[in-house]
Amino acid sequence: MATLIKRIGDWDxxxxxxxxxxxxxxxxxxxxxxxxxxxxxxxxxARNRAIDRLRRESRKSELLAEVATEPTTSDPMNDxxxxxxxxxxxxxxxxxxxxxxxxxxxxxxxxxxxxTGLTTAEIARAFLVSEPTMAKRLVRAKHKxxxxxxxxxxxxxxxxxxxxxxxxxxxxxxFNEGYVASGGADLIRANLCHEAIRLARALTQxxxxxxxxxxxxxxxxxxxxxxxxxLDRSGDLVTLExxxxxxxxxxxxxxxxALLDNALREGSAGPYQLQAAIAACHxxxxxxEATDWVEIAGLYELLLELxxxxxxxxxxxxxxxxxxxxxxxxxxxxxxxxxxxxQSYYLLHATRADLLRRLERPAEAAxxxxxxxxxxxxxxxxxxxxxxxxxxxAA
Amino acid sequence: MKYMLLVCADGxxxxxxxxxxxxxxxPWIEEMDRRGVRLEGHPLQSVENATTVRxxxxxxxxxxxxxxxxxxxxxxxxxxxxxDLDEAIEVAAKHPVAKYGTIExxxxxxx
Numbered sequence: 001m002a003t004l005i006k007r008i009g010d011w012d013x014x015x016x017x018x019x020x021x022x023x024x025x026x027x028x029x030x031x032x033x034x035x036x037x038x039x040x041x042x043x044x045x046a047r048n049r050a051i052d053r054l055r056r057e058s059r060k061s062e063l064l065a066e067v068a069t070e071p072t073t074s075d076p077m078n079d080x081x082x083x084x085x086x087x088x089x090x091x092x093x094x095x096x097x098x099x100x101x102x103x104x105x106x107x108x109x110x111x112x113x114x115x116t117g118l119t120t121a122e123i124a125r126a127f128l129v130s131e132p133t134m135a136k137r138l139v140r141a142k143h144k145x146x147x148x149x150x151x152x153x154x155x156x157x158x159x160x161x162x163x164x165x166x167x168x169x170x171x172x173x174x175f176n177e178g179y180v181a182s183g184g185a186d187l188i189r190a191n192l193c194h195e196a197i198r199l200a201r202a203l204t205q206x207x208x209x210x211x212x213x214x215x216x217x218x219x220x221x222x223x224x225x226x227x228x229x230x231l232d233r234s235g236d237l238v239t240l241e242x243x244x245x246x247x248x249x250x251x252x253x254x255x256x257x258a259l260l261d262n263a264l265r266e267g268s269a270g271p272y273q274l275q276a277a278i279a280a281c282h283x284x285x286x287x288x289e290a291t292d293w294v295e296i297a298g299l300y301e302l303l304l305e306l307x308x309x310x311x312x313x314x315x316x317x318x319x320x321x322x323x324x325x326x327x328x329x330x331x332x333x334x335x336x337x338x339x340x341x342x343q344s345y346y347l348l349h350a351t352r353a354d355l356l357r358r359l360e361r362p363a364e365a366a367x368x369x370x371x372x373x374x375x376x377x378x379x380x381x382x383x384x385x386x387x388x389x390x391x392x393x394a395a
Numbered sequence: 396m397k398y399m400l401l402v403c404a405d406g407x408x409x410x411x412x413x414x415x416x417x418x419x420x421x422p423w424i425e426e427m428d429r430r431g432v433r434l435e436g437h438p439l440q441s442v443e444n445a446t447t448v449r450x451x452x453x454x455x456x457x458x459x460x461x462x463x464x465x466x467x468x469x470x471x472x473x474x475x476x477x478x479d480l481d482e483a484i485e486v487a488a489k490h491p492v493a494k495y496g497t498i499e500x501x502x503x504x505x506x
Contacts (some may be wrong), residue, residue, distance in 0.1 A: 070475060099480075101480055101484070146478050147502060148500075148502050149396040149398075149477075149479045149480045149483070150479070150480050150481075151478075151479035151480065151481055155481070356472065
């Protein structure tokens with residue numbers, strides 16, 4: 001599909017012709033055999049269809065001339081390998097779909113629609129909106145790309161770092177959407193994790209010199225490795241401390257740590273590599289007591305230099321509490337609370353509550369749990385906080 | 396592609412900002428004119444000197460002041476001719492007001 005957009009410049013037309021080419025392949029290949037270069041076969045068929053359509057609709061004669069006069073391979077069945085071109089196009093597509101001038105929800109939707117096999121209906125279900133709403137979101141994004149002149153390209157060197165960070169952020173957002181979806185309830189949402197991982201994997205291949213792409217993939221795999229242990233049979237949250245580590249996916253952890261080591265060797269540890277390193281500390285500890293909290297605290301310090309946000313500060317405070325003592329961690333959390341930058345962030349209050357609980361100050365913990373409960377979003381987390389509140393008020 | 400830059404000031408009095416903008420606007424215009432990306436542009440007088448014109452039921456209705464009563468206001472405009480949105484964004488980002496106010500980048504409609 002990416003190849004078609006480069007040549008046609010009309011998303012909808014390209015999409016329809018791609019669908020028709022796939023349908024044609026399903027009809028022809030069982031009879032004729034799979035061509036040596038399936039990608040080129042599909043591109044040729046789709047392009048020919050597009051030419052026919054344009055001719056019939058007599059739209060934009062210059063466009064038609066451009067497409068029709070490009071050298072055609074006469075035998076798509078035995079075409080030479082033009083894989084690198086297709087790969088370049090996929091990269092252009094990812095960067096275009098994730099352009100910062102598009103609204104974030106549009107970036108996410110368009111990335112899914114254009115780069116994965118998900119239908120508009122499936123994407124709508126995954127994001128808990130109606131199909132017309134999602135369709136409108138996609139149309140708006142496509143129209144803006146064309147209307148506002150968003151270039152279809154991999155950004156030039158001076159823009160690449162910030163744009164790459166943007167792509168990684170969209171993929172991570174996709175992953176998180178799927179990750180926090182409760183277990184078996186909606187497979188479509190859990191499937192988002194798989195799509196995000198596939199896209200991140202593709203990105204590591206398309207950008208082999210970008211260690212942060214490997215860092216992101218490692219981070220996703222490390223989170224994903226724990227999914228079977230995150231919820232108990234009633235669908236309630238199990239904290240990292242209490243998770244059955246035997247249910248963690250060892251293969252994913254192994255793959256992730258190898259990716260991470262490979263990335264870190266390049267010596268430019270960005271935020272995703274650092275987060276992955278933190279996740280790897282947890283994933284490689286066979287018991288909670290074996291967790292290297294000192295290392296984790298150090299990694300958060302490095303992360304703070306790159307991402308100096310209150311949320312990262314909060315996470316560091318937890319690591320400090322575990323590494324250097326609960327009082328020291330609590331002091332950091334209290335500092336954050338008085339800075340009022342995380343007032344409506346339920347995890348600030350939940351963290352305070354947890355530290356107070358461990359310090360055996362149940363009355364204060366209860367106050368903090370109640371504050372957290374006023375702000376918490378998901379049902380699973382609400383139930384978790386209510387259980388903790390009951391524990392400390394019974395004490 | 397042609398783009399309109401709507402240069403919006405935030406309405407907060409700031410003599411330091413004003414001085415910096417005054418110093419940097421000349422060089423910005425020079426660079427963008429030289430590059431051929433800026434076709435024209437001009438600062439606008441204060442919204443206090445604006446007049447809103449509506450025709451309703453055949454009658455010309457005038458109001459003193461800007462189209463929208465907001466703290467932010469349009470301080471000037473530029474018309475750009477750029478290769479794509481990325482170039483327009485780069486030009487807008489270099490505009491001295493971008494650091495203190497907001498620059499809206501809007502493509503011209505195809506004629």
